[in-house]
Amino acid sequence: MRHKGLELMVCALLAVPLWAGAQGIAQTKGDYVDKFRQLDEVLPTPNIYRNAAGQPGHEYWQQQVDYRIRASLDEENRRISASATITYQNNSPDTLSYLWLQLDQNRFRNNSLSELSSVFNSSSPDPDSPARLSLGQLRRLQYMEDADHGFEISAVTSGGDSLDYILVGTLMRADLPRSLAPGQDVEFSIEFALNVVDGDVLGTRGGYEHFPDDERDGGNGIFAIAQWFPRLAAYTDYEGWTNKEFLGSGEFTLEFGDYDVELTVPADHIVSSTGVLQNPAQVLTVEQRDRLREAETAERPVFIVTADEALENEQQGSPETRTWRFTAENVRDFAWASSRKFIWDAKGHQQEGAEHELVMAMSFYPREAEPLWSTYSTESVVHTMDVYTRFSFDYPYPTAQSVSAGFVGGMEYPMITFNGPRTTLQDDDTRTYSLGVKQFLIGVVIHEIGHIYFPMTVNSDERQWTWMDEGINSYLDGVAGREWDPDMPWGVEPRDITDYMHSQNQVPIMTQSDSVLRLGPNAYAKPAAALNILRETIMGRELFDFAFKEYANRWKFKRPTPADFFRTMEEASGVDLDWFWRGWFYTTDHVDISLDRVYEMRMDTENPDIDYDRRREEEKSLPPSLFVERNREEGLRTWVERNPDVQDFYDENDRFTVTNRDRNRYNSFLEGLEDWERSALDRAVEEDRNYYILEFSNQGGLVMPIILGVTYANGDEEEIRIPAEIWRRSPHAVKKLLVREQEIAQIVVDPLLETADTNVENNYYPRRIIPSRVESYKQEQGSGLNQRDLMQEIKTELSTDDDEDDDGDDNSDQ
Amino acid sequence: MTKMMTVMTTATSSLSRVARHAAHGLCLMMCGLVVVVSPAVQAHQQKAAVTRVLFNQRTGNIEVMHRFDLHDAEHALTLLFDTQPGLMESEQSRELFAGYIVNRFSMEALDGGGDIRMPLAFVGQEVDGRYLWVYQETPIPRSLQGLTIVNVALRDVWADQSNLVNIEREAELISLTFEGDKEELSVRFSIQQE
Numbered sequence A: 001m002r003h004k005g006l007e008l009m010v011c012a013l014l015a016v017p018l019w020a021g022a023q024g025i026a027q028t029k030g031d032y033v034d035k036f037r038q039l040d041e042v043l044p045t046p047n048i049y050r051n052a053a054g055q056p057g058h059e060y061w062q063q064q065v066d067y068r069i070r071a072s073l074d075e076e077n078r079r080i081s082a083s084a085t086i087t088y089q090n091n092s093p094d095t096l097s098y099l100w101l102q103l104d105q106n107r108f109r110n111n112s113l114s115e116l117s118s119v120f121n122s123s124s125p126d127p128d129s130p131a132r133l134s135l136g137q138l139r140r141l142q143y144m145e146d147a148d149h150g151f152e153i154s155a156v157t158s159g160g161d162s163l164d165y166i167l168v169g170t171l172m173r174a175d176l177p178r179s180l181a182p183g184q185d186v187e188f189s190i191e192f193a194l195n196v197v198d199g200d201v202l203g204t205r206g207g208y209e210h211f212p213d214d215e216r217d218g219g220n221g222i223f224a225i226a227q228w229f230p231r232l233a234a235y236t237d238y239e240g241w242t243n244k245e246f247l248g249s250g251e252f253t254l255e256f257g258d259y260d261v262e263l264t265v266p267a268d269h270i271v272s273s274t275g276v277l278q279n280p281a282q283v284l285t286v287e288q289r290d291r292l293r294e295a296e297t298a299e300r301p302v303f304i305v306t307a308d309e310a311l312e313n314e315q316q317g318s319p320e321t322r323t324w325r326f327t328a329e330n331v332r333d334f335a336w337a338s339s340r341k342f343i344w345d346a347k348g349h350q351q352e353g354a355e356h357e358l359v360m361a362m363s364f365y366p367r368e369a370e371p372l373w374s375t376y377s378t379e380s381v382v383h384t385m386d387v388y389t390r391f392s393f394d395y396p397y398p399t400a401q402s403v404s405a406g407f408v409g410g411m412e413y414p415m416i417t418f419n420g421p422r423t424t425l426q427d428d429d430t431r432t433y434s435l436g437v438k439q440f441l442i443g444v445v446i447h448e449i450g451h452i453y454f455p456m457t458v459n460s461d462e463r464q465w466t467w468m469d470e471g472i473n474s475y476l477d478g479v480a481g482r483e484w485d486p487d488m489p490w491g492v493e494p495r496d497i498t499d500y501m502h503s504q505n506q507v508p509i510m511t512q513s514d515s516v517l518r519l520g521p522n523a524y525a526k527p528a529a530a531l532n533i534l535r536e537t538i539m540g541r542e543l544f545d546f547a548f549k550e551y552a553n554r555w556k557f558k559r560p561t562p563a564d565f566f567r568t569m570e571e572a573s574g575v576d577l578d579w580f581w582r583g584w585f586y587t588t589d590h591v592d593i594s595l596d597r598v599y600e601m602r603m604d605t606e607n608p609d610i611d612y613d614r615r616r617e618e619e620k621s622l623p624p625s626l627f628v629e630r631n632r633e634e635g636l637r638t639w640v641e642r643n644p645d646v647q648d649f650y651d652e653n654d655r656f657t658v659t660n661r662d663r664n665r666y667n668s669f670l671e672g673l674e675d676w677e678r679s680a681l682d683r684a685v686e687e688d689r690n691y692y693i694l695e696f697s698n699q700g701g702l703v704m705p706i707i708l709g710v711t712y713a714n715g716d717e718e719e720i721r722i723p724a725e726i727w728r729r730s731p732h733a734v735k736k737l738l739v740r741e742q743e744i745a746q747i748v749v750d751p752l753l754e755t756a757d758t759n760v761e762n763n764y765y766p767r768r769i770i771p772s773r774v775e776s777y778k779q780e781q782g783s784g785l786n787q788r789d790l791m792q793e794i795k796t797e798l799s800t801d802d803d804e805d806d807d808g809d810d811n812s813d814q
Numbered sequence B: 001m002t003k004m005m006t007v008m009t010t011a012t013s014s015l016s017r018v019a020r021h022a023a024h025g026l027c028l029m030m031c032g033l034v035v036v037v038s039p040a041v042q043a044h045q046q047k048a049a050v051t052r053v054l055f056n057q058r059t060g061n062i063e064v065m066h067r068f069d070l071h072d073a074e075h076a077l078t079l080l081f082d083t084q085p086g087l088m089e090s091e092q093s094r095e096l097f098a099g100y101i102v103n104r105f106s107m108e109a110l111d112g113g114g115d116i117r118m119p120l121a122f123v124g125q126e127v128d129g130r131y132l133w134v135y136q137e138t139p140i141p142r143s144l145q146g147l148t149i150v151n152v153a154l155r156d157v158w159a160d161q162s163n164l165v166n167i168e169r170e171a172e173l174i175s176l177t178f179e180g181d182k183e184e185l186s187v188r189f190s191i192q193q194e
Helices: A002-023 A104-108 A135-146 A286-295 A307-315 A372-391 A435-453 A466-484 A494-502 A519-538 A541-554 A562-573 A578-585 A608-621 A626-633 A660-671 A675-687 A773-780 B017-030 B070-081 B091-102
Strands: A064-074 A079-089 A096-102 A152-158 A164-168 A171-180 A185-195 A207-211 A220-225 A257-266 A270-273 A302-305 A321-331 A336-339 A343-350 A358-365 A399-404 A410-413 A416-419 A593-601 A690-698 A706-712 A717-722 A733-740 A744-749 B048-056 B061-069 B105-111 B114-118 B121-128 B131-139 B146-151 B162-169 B172-178 B184-188
Touching: A152 A164, A152 A171, A171 A185, A257 A270, A257 A336, A270 A321, A270 A358, A286 A302, A286 A343, A302 A307, A307 A343, A336 A416, A343 A372, A358 A372, A372 A399, A372 A435, A372 A466, A372 A541, A399 A435, A410 A435, A416 A435, A435 A466, A435 B070, A466 A519, A494 A519, A494 B048, A494 B162, A519 A541, A519 A578, A541 A562, A562 A578, A593 A744, A608 A660, A690 A744, A706 A733, A773 B048, A773 B061, A773 B121, A773 B131, B048 B146, B061 B070, B061 B091, B061 B105, B070 B091, B070 B131, B091 B121, B091 B131, B146 B162, B146 B172, B172 B184
Parallel strands: A064 A257, A358 A399, A399 A416, B048 B162
Antiparallel strands: A064 A079, A079 A185, A096 A171, A152 A185, A164 A171, A207 A220, A220 A336, A257 A321, A270 A336, A302 A343, A343 A358, A410 A416, A593 A690, A690 A733, A706 A717, A706 A744, B048 B061, B061 B131, B105 B114, B105 B146, B121 B131, B146 B184, B162 B172
């Protein structure tokens, strides 16, 4: 037994170096690190569902789930009652004995995992005084105590029989009466109700927003309803059931399916929803329908409900109800919004040759969002489709909507998005907005509509890999933003993420969503910057755009994983990117390439009549001995100077004097050369170029191309792009030889700041002082035009001689 | 002169004496104004700021450079101070925001004789691209064994605000992340500068 124990111990010890060897990146001998090792062991093995080229495999499958839902909104009680009939089609090769459903609203129960595991964030800055509870936190506590949230499930039936089910936090397992074999489907129904959460209090993705000051008794609400029905959890080839509890951060992945949804709401409400309205004659006026037709071909958005009509609407109220029926095909979720406050505008977006040649871009917003929304919301929706379509595929649905929900920054669902920015009411009853809010609205609409492509159509798993939708979408919203107005700052520039990438507390991008530290930079900014760098610096636009479009089309209406993305980008472009994925997505290395030294050299001609002369000149160019100089300054006369009459041969000839012996040796050297050697030497002697050896070191660990901006002594400039593969055999330090006719005066690494190099100071040769931001700010202070309060200063009246006050402050904004 | 540093971080659930000076007065003022938005992730907001604490031997100062996403800053400004003109066009709004930030950030020098509060002078603020920058500075102390930093910027606006601080001293970099219950963190430099 003792022996066995010993063996086990030895095995365990051996396992570490064996594993390291299998990984093959860092070796147990020497300091070589294989930054270019292929991702063989890292990516999942290709199979019949996902192949080695990054395509859906020949046996690719995904489930199909169709829903018929009848729901009614009780505005007074802010409550939804509904019944759903669900058809589950098992396309997997597996037999299923139960189904898992997501009940996200259960997160708002007082005993939910999300609530119980939340930590108290005291905002008290003083340890000697009691912990401080803000009024907002207090309001949330009181709300949670009073409220009754989560799904109330009253019946789960199939074919008239009750189904057994169990609730597990935000999940429900429904046990099937008979196992569901591959290729079979099952239909079952759920009766449910839920109280809509207060979005302002909980800051949720969906909920109601209350406008207590509206004229109507009790005020008005905007209902933005999402994650509101029991949704089938995805069953996948890579994870089985994706039944990980919803904690509030990691978002979703769901199955595609067809929806037929009837929404019964107060008769004066306007409803915006995933899908296409099926009964306009019953819920819209003739005039509204005419306006919708007019909007289909309009140059600018057309009001379907004007501001005046919405104002009139919101002052009244109706005891009646109306039922709006929407259908949606091949969507992975379904959300809607309802309010009597909605102004509604629409504009048709034409896509020639697409499955949906006409897409209705529409916006729904209260007067509190004007005049910003009618100017920019729908136009931003159309612009997003224009740009994203060029980079991926035609917009895949018949409608694209932007709904104003004040409690949401921005949130996406198929065909419908909720967006937050609004305007500010001024004392003179006008509503205004800042440049920042304008940019925020355009930016957030682009981002959220962009999500309808990724991940609503390219159905990546948000709960596993947030970067696959947020990172890819942040990259593309930057593309679309820069095409909107390049004078506004959009997108993620590589230099924006250097502080984050340089920092110590981080995890690789390839980390499961719930374990990601600092989700913003990790899942949005870093992958967006990485894709930007791939496109602009490493692959080039032509190769990147082709491969990216290939990825989007391969996985449109399917379920890609990171490996599918990595493989497709390589396969379609022919560019080995394993080193890039490994460095940027699987490590926390950063970019810091240092140009440590530059050696300048001139080639020896071997001809003593030339080379000896050059050496004599070189010696003369050295500074004289300080010792000798000081002797001379002191008036000291040397022995040679005092005895000029004593001379010999060496006073006429120095050690660089050429003799025939040297010339004979040179001639026999030339005679010994092959013809090609002779001509190479002759040419080099004739051209007499400058030879530079550049020594680089990799301080950050991430291998990247070395981009050089070279300035020559005559003022000429040159850009040299050395591919990242220069580091493949020597990941820590490399040398590069440059042979140039002109003499080099300066070399700068990454002159256009395109690689996210975190330390610019070691990029210059010769070195230069790089002022810090504080130093630059102090130098520029007073001259910066962008520091002016232009909106305020524009009101300043021109001073006259009579004016005593000359600083313009007499016109202060109140 | 080679600096080997080891990092020792300590988290406390409340702010120490450092912040008392900086934030106490403000707290009383803010209680009535602050609306805490709960920690739901909203798809567009970052709620993540970065601060560079740079030991600049050229100027002899520790330079503190806070970077906030403009959207976050503007949203926070409206929650904190009600209606204000935007940060991009209003110097007054930027100063107001900067004033709030400098009251939520403080540093204390750890040296042999005890902890000494470091008065941070406000240098200025500016908008650069998508970001609002706020600058502070203080002279580099003659002897310094470490730093204690309190950073509660925007933590009273969004409970899930995350503030990254990179301390750059000579060739070394130490990162501190202020989020969750971490409001005060310390670093200790193991070999001292002479």
